[in-house]
Amino acid sequence: MNSVNAADAVDAITEQWAEVRPDLDTAPMAVYGRIYRIARAMGDLIEKEYARFGVSRGEFDVLATLRRAGEPYTLSPRELSATLMLTTGGMTGRLDRLERAGLLTRNPCPDDRRALRVTLTDRGLELADQAVTAGLARQHEMCGAALDPAEADQLAALLRKLLSVHE
8 A cells, every 4th residue: 555645646737837837736636647547547447447358438338337227227229328428320320339239228218119218138237237337346345455445435425526626
């Protein structure tokens, strides 16, 4: 475990700015720089976890959204697009790949034959459960290497507060 006081790459960047622009307050850069670096590093690790199951992070997001919807694990393409903040074109490509892999089906909506419903297959449900378990195990591993549970709760609360001004 790294020492809390050990300097990191973000410290080096803010120190360089302090040298050339001592008039700048780089405190927000220290926060957002670390958030960005953590998100990028964790994203790469999670992408590798999902790749073991034959899906990309974006494809997993579709499967996970359907899984979180609860039984019967069905949403419209529009509901998926809105939840994942994707264009309909981007969603169509993901759905095509996942349907070819046998992880979901697209069927006409019983109430409106012009509309579609996207549903997880049994195989898709199993893969979503396995992949989320693997991804969370990796997150627990990385978070636990640096923070105890109380610190993790405190950090989550602080990040929630910071995120609230962005959403």
